[in-house]
Amino acid sequence: xxxxxxxxxxxxxxxxxxxxxxxxxxHWLASVTLSDIPAEVRERAKVxxxxxxxxxxxxxxxxxxxxxxxxxxxxxxxxxxxLAAWGPRTTSAFSAAMxxxxxxxxxxxxxxxxxxxxxxxxxxxxxxxxxLQRHPEITGADFLRALVHGYEVGTRMGLSLHGPQMLSRxxxxxxxxxxxxxxxxxGSLLELSAGQFEDAIGIxxxxxxxxxxxxxxxxxxxxxxxFAARAGLYxxxxxxxxxxxxxxxxxxxxxxxxxxxxxxxxxDPYQLTVDLGARWxxxxxxxxxxxAMGGLHSGIxxxxxxxxxRNVRPEQVEAIVIEVGEAAFAxxxxxxxxxxxxxxxxxxxxxxxxxxxxxxAALLAQFSRHRINSDDVWDLASKIEVERTRDFDHPPHTxxxxxxxxxxxxxxxxxxxxxxxxxxxxxxxxxxxVANKFDRLAAAVTSEDRAARIREFMLALDLQEKxxxxxxLxxxxxxxxxx
Numbered sequence: 017x018x019x020x021x022x023x024x025x026x027x028x029x030x031x032x033x034x035x036x037x038x039x040x041x042x043h044w045l046a047s048v049t050l051s052d053i054p055a056e057v058r059e060r061a062k063v064x065x066x067x068x069x070x071x072x073x074x075x076x077x078x079x080x081x082x083x084x085x086x087x088x089x090x091x092x093x094x095x096x097x098x099l100a101a102w103g104p105r106t107t108s109a110f111s112a113a114m115x116x117x118x119x120x121x122x123x124x125x126x127x128x129x130x131x132x133x134x135x136x137x138x139x140x141x142x143x144x145x146x147x148l149q150r151h152p153e154i155t156g157a158d159f160l161r162a163l164v165h166g167y168e169v170g171t172r173m174g175l176s177l178h179g180p181q182m183l184s185r186x187x188x189x190x191x192x193x194x195x196x197x198x199x200x201x202x203g204s205l206l207e208l209s210a211g212q213f214e215d216a217i218g219i220x221x222x223x224x225x226x227x228x229x230x231x232x233x234x235x236x237x238x239x240x241x242x243f244a245a246r247a248g249l250y251x252x253x254x255x256x257x258x259x260x261x262x263x264x265x266x267x268x269x270x271x272x273x274x275x276x277x278x279x280x281x282x283x284d285p286y287q288l289t290v291d292l293g294a295r296w297x298x299x300x301x302x303x304x305x306x307x308a309m310g311g312l313h314s315g316i317x318x319x320x321x322x323x324x325x326r327n328v329r330p331e332q333v334e335a336i337v338i339e340v341g342e343a344a345f346a347x348x349x350x351x352x353x354x355x356x357x358x359x360x361x362x363x364x365x366x367x368x369x370x371x372x373x374x375x376x377a378a379l380l381a382q383f384s385r386h387r388i389n390s391d392d393v394w395d396l397a398s399k400i401e402v403e404r405t406r407d408f409d410h411p412p413h414t415x416x417x418x419x420x421x422x423x424x425x426x427x428x429x430x431x432x433x434x435x436x437x438x439x440x441x442x443x444x445x446x447x448x449x450v451a452n453k454f455d456r457l458a459a460a461v462t463s464e465d466r467a468a469r470i471r472e473f474m475l476a477l478d479l480q481e482k483x484x485x486x487x488x489l490x491x492x493x494x495x496x497x498x499x
Contacts, residue, residue: 029209029210029211030043030209030210030211031043031210031211031213031214032211032214032263032264033264034210036264036266036267037266037267037285037286037288037289038214038217038218038263038264038265038266038267039210039214039264040288040289040292041169041172041213041217041266041288041289041292042210042211042213042214042217043210044289044292044293045165045169045200045203045204045208045210045213046208046209046210046213047210048161048165048293049161050157050160050161050478052293053161053164053296054296056299057164057296057298057299058160058164058478059447060298060299060301060447061160061163061164061167061298062160062474062475062477062478063447063450063451063474063475064127064136064137064163064167064298064301064303064450065137065141065163065474065477066450066451066454066470066471066474066475067126067127067137067303067450067453067454068120068126068127068136068137068138068140068141069137069141069454069470069474069490070125070453070454070457070458071119071120071121071122071123071125071126071137071457072100072101072116072119072120072141072490073100073101073119073457073458073461073462073490073494074122074123074125074380074457074458074460074461074494074497075118075119075120075121075122075123075125075238076099076100076101076102076119076122076461076494077101077461077493077494077495077496077497078122078123078496078497078498079496079498080118080122080235080238081115081118081119081122081238082496083235084115084118084235084238084239085099085102085105085115088107088111088114088115089105089106089107089111092107092108092111093105093106093107094107094108095107095108095109095111095112097109097111097112097145097146097149098112098145098149098487098490098491099112099115099116100116100119100145100490100491101119101461101490101491101492101493101494102491102493103491103492103493109146109149109150109249110146110246110249110250111246112142112145112146113142113143113145113146113198113242113245113246113249114142114239114242114243114245114246115142115239115242116141116142116145116242116245117138117139117141117142117239117241117242117244117245117246118238118239118241118242120135120137120138120141120142120241121135121138121237121238121239121240121241121242122238123307123358123362123380123383124304124307124308124309124359124362124383125304125307125457126138126304127301127302127303127304128190128301128302128304128310129170129171129174129179129297129300129301129302130300130302130310130414130415130416130436130440130441131171131174131175131179131300131415131441132171132173132174132175132177132178132179132180132182132189132193133174133179133180133182133183133189133190133310133311134170134171134173134174134179134189134190134193134194134197135190135194135241136166136167136170136171136194136197136301138190138194138241138242138245139166139170139190139194139195139197139198139201139241139244139245139248140162140163140166140167140170140197140198140201140245141163142198142242142245143166143198143199143201143202143245143246143248143249143252144159144162144163144166144201144202144205145486145487145490146249147202147205147206147249147252148205148483148484148486148487149484149487151205151206152482152484153482154205154482154483154484155480155481155482155483156476156477156478156479156480156481156482156483157477157478157479157480158204158205158483159205159477159480159483159486160477160478161204162200162201162202162204162205163201164296164298165200165201165203165204166197166198166200166201166204167197167297167298167301168200168292168296168297168298169196169197169200169201170190170193170194170196170197170200171193171297171298171300171301172287172288172289172292172297173192173193173196173197173288174189174190174193175284175287175288175297176266176274176278176283176284176285176286176287176288177189177192177193177274177277177278177281177283178278178281178282178283178284179193180342180343180415181281181343182277183228183343183346183347184342184343184346184347185280185281186227186228186229186346187226187227187228187277188225188226188227188228188230188237188240189226189228190226190241190244191224191225191226191240191241191243191244192224192225192226192244192277193244194241194244194245194248195220195221195223195224195244195247195248195251196217196220196221196248196273197244197248198220198244198245198246198247198248198249198251198252199213199216199217199219199220199247199248199249199251199252199255200213200216200217200248201248202216202248202249202251202252202253203216203251203252203255203256205252206252206253206256208252208255208256212255212256213255214261214263214264214265215251215254215255215259215260215261215263216248216251216252216254216255216256216261217251217261217265217266218251218261218262218263218265219247219250219251219254219255219259219261219262220244220247220248220250220251220252220261221262221265221266221273222261222262222265223243223244223247223250223251224244224247224273224277225240225243226240226243226244228347230359231309231347231359231360231363232350232357232359232360232363233356233357233359233360234357234359235357235359237359238359266285266288267285299444300441302439302440302441302444303439303444303445303450303453304439305438305439305445305453306368306378306379307362307378307379307380307382307383308362308363308368308378308383309347309348309362309363310416310437310440311340311343311344311347311348311365311415311416312344312348312362312363312364312365312368312369312378313416313437313438313439313440314340314344314416314417314418314434314435314436314437315338315340315344315348315365315368315369315372315418315420315434316368316369316372316378316437317434317437317438318369318418318419318420318432318433318434319368319369319370319372319373319420319432320372320376321432321434322373322420322422322430322431322432323372323373323376325430326424326428326430328373328374328396328422329392330374330392330395330396330399331395331425332424332425332426333396333399333422333423333424333425334399334423334424334425335399335400335401335422335423336369336370336373336396336399336400336401336420336421336422336423337400337401337402337403337420337421337423338365338366338369338400338401338402338403338418338419338420339402339403339404339405339408339418339419339420339421340365340402340403340404340405340408340417340418341404341405341406341408341409341413341415341417342404342406342409343415344365344415344416344418345402345403345404347363348363348364348365348368348402349365349402349404350363350364351366352364352366352367352397354389354394355388355389356388358383358384358385358388361383361388362383365400365402366397366400366402367388367393367397369400369420370393370394370396370397370400371383371387371393373396373422374392374393374396375387380460380497380498384498385498405419412435413435414435414436414442416434416435416436416437416440417433417434417435417436418433418434419431419432419433419434420432451471451475454467454470454471455467455471458470458471460495460497461494461495461496461497462492462494462495466489466492469489470489470490473485473486473489474486
């Protein structure tokens, strides 16, 4: 690690309390090198980022993404920062961070952290790309180290706030956890000192926000992780120049991050740094095989398993019961009425289980506007009840435990319990499977040659002399996969 890039201002090289939670985290960020990160963690980080880029390409020209680009660039179109897959269309660095994030989150295909819900790539990569554009000397190894910094910080911020409890309270949890993660990743590229990381995290976390009611009719749920990406980029840039942030922000009793967001459910600052550098939460980040909120994946898998046992037609079904724990019930158990938006379908246990039973899939086509207005899905969804099962909130069950019971008109009863979904921590997707997912996503929107070049670049990221070459691979337009 060389001298900090363009550093100016009064910040000390050290955090104000190196032994406190904020200080320990910041000193770790300032000192850990790529060689300190185990090889298997580095490899996993590369495929996680590849998955994020696949989601970015697929999401960049969906209708709500295109509307966001038009609205923001009409108002803020004088910058020169790249919007992925939009060719010559550019904007300011901060608007680019927000819009590029909205592309990654555009169709609920991106990563999530099961223990503390957060979409890491949607906050990290968009915050990092403008820094990369401004500093073309950044190497692939620098970029990979910064990714791991961000993956580790975001997940640990979520663990300290008992992540699923944040969802149950109505926060869009990843937007709350993600501000510090984006600041850590962008700050790593800017080579901040420990004291500057403290400022950056203090500036980032005071911007934390996000209401989960965005999941119902709005488009804004797609963009909310972009608020965190933008906040983290602002924070890192300000801290680099000496702008002083909130000191010891994570542990302060009055107005501190954990005190405010953890009010009423006992946050745990120990989770921020326990086994830091020994336990790598990067490897615990989940990759989605389905285009839906992570809390629905067990229900989808139960539906797919039941469909494999017996073909399901709405007129044959008497009733369906979906049993889940508190977090999944609060997030996905709401009632739905026709018509709904795609985002609502992707958050709804009723819709996702119904369409999976009928189609045997839960991907792009199942959440298109055409499919979500189909009579057969609504006939089946109207027979579904979602129940909270309190036993599922305690071991040996997981946050994602789901049981689906289908009662047929002929008296047949079929039941399937899924404790943990494919792609999560308990049943992770192998690296080659994640790479193959990228291939399928990219094939829907761009050429095979371009997809192969992106895949090759990302899987050898640590060997790339100039990480800025990634921008050229991402710049050219793609197709709308739903067109």
